[in-house]
Amino acid sequence: EVGSTALTMAEYFRDVNKQDVLLFIDNIFRFVQAGSEVSALLGRMPSAVGYQPTLGTEMGSLQERITSTKEGSITSIQAVYVPADDLTDPAPATTSAHLDATTVPSRGLAAKGIYPAVDPLDSTSTMLQPWIVGEEHYETAQGVKQTLQRYKELQDIIAIPGLDELSEEDRLTVARARKIERFLSQPLFVAEVFTGSPGKYVSLSETIKGFQMILS
Known part of the structure; x- marks a missing residue:
């Protein structure tokens, strides 16, 4: 199928031409859908949410071929459809397990007019490690995420009783989190x-x- 064909071509340029390859996949969910349809035609018993029982194996066989060798490399940027915005759905969950970094858009941030509307809590990167980005960068990022996570936990209280019901510490957390949201919506070129x-x-x-x- 298309996914394996594209990857085979990428491997040719990497291994034979000894080149570094950038592979775009739009959309990896179609690969999952194709496998699900074939599985149904073969009469296999579906697993959770109707996906094929071999989802993990099929995804692994494709994703694990996207790698570097002594001759060259394959780097892949993939669009991932998330059914009903549920990141725990087997399709996006299985896919993200193989990705080095994920950028997750947020409808809520877009509704607030905050662009780029990227959710910093759901988005991930394996590169965000102190021995890679440095201790200062890592600790700052962790502090930002902790503040935003606490703000998220306080949303229900803020929506009904209001800020007055929060402790002084939580009110400070909310103020910092809102400043962080605005700080992340600075005039970026991609948001023009x-x-x-x-x-x-x-x-x-x-x-x-x-x-x-902001955090201090």
Whole structure:
């Protein structure tokens, strides 16, 4: 099928031409759907949510071929459809297990007019380790995520009784989290089409310092 054919071509350029290959897959969910349809035609008993029982094996056989060798490399950027926005659905969950990083859009942030509407709690990266990005970057990122996670946990209280029912510490957390949301919606080049504001480059070191000022 299409997925295996594209990957075989990428392997040819990597192994024979000794090149570095960038492979785009849109959408990996179609690979899952195709496997599900074939499985149904073969009369196999479906697993959870109607997916084929061999979902994990099929996904692994494709994803594990996307790798580097001494001759070259294959790097893949994949679009992943998430049924009903449920990240625990077997299809996106099985896919994300093989990905080095994920960027998860948020309808809630888009509704607030915050762009790029990327959820920092659901998005992940295996590169976010202290021995890779440095201790300062790592600790700052963890502090931001902890603040946003606590803010998320307080949403129900904020929505009904209101901020007055929160402790002083929680009110401070909410204030910091809202500043972080706005800070993440700075005039980025990728968001120009949504915000109408021209993009502006900000260095990584400045970004880290900005987050530290909000958290302190």
